[in-house]
Amino acid sequence: MDTPNPLAHGNRLQRAYYRWALPYYDRFGHQDPMLRERVELVDVYLYSRRGLGAWAAWLLCLFGGAAWLHGGGMGLAPALGVPTLIMVGLSIALLGVWLRPQQKPTRIVGGLIGGALLGSVSVLVAVSFGWGMQGKSLGLSIALQALSASAGTLIPLGLSFALLLVGVARAGRAARESQLARLQLVAERDAAARAAAEADLRLLQAQIRPHFVFNTLATLQHWVDRRDERAGPLLRELTGFLRRSTELLGRNTAPLADEVQAVRHYLAILSARLQGRVQGEVHVALGLETEPLPPGMLLTLVENAVQHGLEPKIGDGRLRVEAGREPNGRWWLRVDNDGLGLAPDVADDVGLANLRQRLRHHFGERARFMLQARAEGGTRAEILMAP
Template sequence: MAFEFPLLARFKRWCMPQDLQAFAPEQLARAGDQPWPRQLDRYVFIQYAAISTAFFVLMPRHLAPVLIGGGLLLLLGIMAESRRLWRDPSSKRVNAAIRVAGLIYMAGVFASAGLLEKAHSVAAIVVLAVLLFFCTSAWWGLLMFRQTQIKGRLRELEERDLQSALQAQLLQAQIQPHFLFNSLASLGHWVRSQDPRAAPMLEALTAYLRATLPLFNREQLSVGEELAAVREYLAVMQARLGERLKVEIDVDPALHEQLLPPAILLTLVENAIEHGVVPKLGEATLRIEGRQLKKGVLISVADDGPGLPEQPAPQAPGRGVGLSNSRLRLAQRFGERARLSLENGPLGGCLAQLRVEPA
């Protein structure tokens, strides 16, 4: 362990605060590359011009150009190091830079003592000491500002992620009860009327809840897991609608590992059942397809019901919540890479298509 005098250690802590955080590369990448403040360059070079003028007035005429040129090279090195510290600010880096600056200062002291007269040498050493002090102070100030900037950006991103997660949970909570309320309403009617379909309906609904509700607490599901939840839902609807409902599922197995926000596919299927299959008189068909394309993923849910009206009537309260929430959650997860469309199918009925482009 290196020995250090208490007074020197206290002075060092006072002059050079050591509470700077060492950011991981992932944190710097997440915070983003904020541009170097160009106005700082103008400020520094204006100060250099003022100091150069003082050198030109105070120093011998034959040495002034050399000192001014050397000062310019030194300034360029200082600014280059400042930009490096801006990209990756840490106390370890700035301490190393200060040690190098100290060595350059000592070299300047010896050079001044050997090249200049005593009076001029003392003036040069004082000027170099002032420059060293301002340089090290400026580096610490720059790093403290940069650290505050990065911490603020990381805190802002964490708060935004938390807000997005809470919003996603809220949207998800709005979707889940929709199907349950409809199913319970049918079940309650059948129980009161002693309809024999009540018992199979209750069994299917219990199996659906036991298998799927734990999945909805996750941030994302694979298409394979979502498809299993859809099959449980369709079992409930089969008990409710009987032979009226015909289901066709053709999903490429290569698509089963694709991750989506929970209940996206289930919402599309539920929408097709409630607005396409149920209103249709007689037998109705629901078809689910999934394909892995060269430019991403395509999932479609089609029904042969009445389709979309040419001039939609004003929606009842709560209608359309599932699709709008699905679009919001897809935007949170994929941004502009995901598109969810709803249109009349080429053979009648309604066609919902979800496209997810590769990153």
């Protein structure tokens, strides 16, 4: 179901029923997720105030049929037993065609024939029991008379039952088709949103990284012309950065270790270009190297910190990337800088808005992103991941 089952938070009886039914819900969910949803919807209807009318109608038919049979001379016990069998069978049949509307019509017809035979046998048993209570024996002629007398009731009831089953089956098929269409629409929306998020990320990287690469190439060319010994290390870092960045873009998720390696190359290039004015350090706790992230996410946070916090700052700046895990299993990823800090009217740029959207699509409610000012100056960007 799209929303939590209200029976799980209802009164004491509803909660007890939900705990009892939960293993069966899970079993249905393994067979067919849509079947579980339909079963839960039926239970929510029947075991809440909305279902009181259905229960009242069911009991009214039961006791009305019992009163009619008892008034016709049948004993009290069989008069209650026959309508009970009929109502239980009818309820099971209706639930069956509602939950499994895709079953073949021949099965429904077979069920109707079986129901008619069961009803005939039930009448014979009830009449036999009633006559036995009166000390009489049931002969063949009396049995045939009982069947012929009941045919005037069983045939219209059987036809009505058949029409009801067919109607419920058609309604169930329509509901299932609507359910499939709704799920398909949700899947298409999610896929479109994810594709848009990935496209925005690539657009952002296309806007930022060529600028960064061109500046680095200009510095590299200058050092090569001057035969500066720093050119060789800078070229190696640039090659590593481009290789890592290209590999990350082709994945759905990337381990934190690969993200960190791309960031190390980026910080080394930045430190060389700015002649040590920006210093960066990276610390990742053991065991977090394989944690998945959307590709390029950590690099986006670092680039954002440099572009908006450290580059405009006069003087030296420091950037620290840190990842750790809490005792409850939650882990976090932080990017701290001592740059200019947050502006009073700060708002997410394209990169951060894209980051929030990608976290939501990949991890749902498990992930949370925060951007806040640090007490000692600068800005902290933090991603919290629930276990």
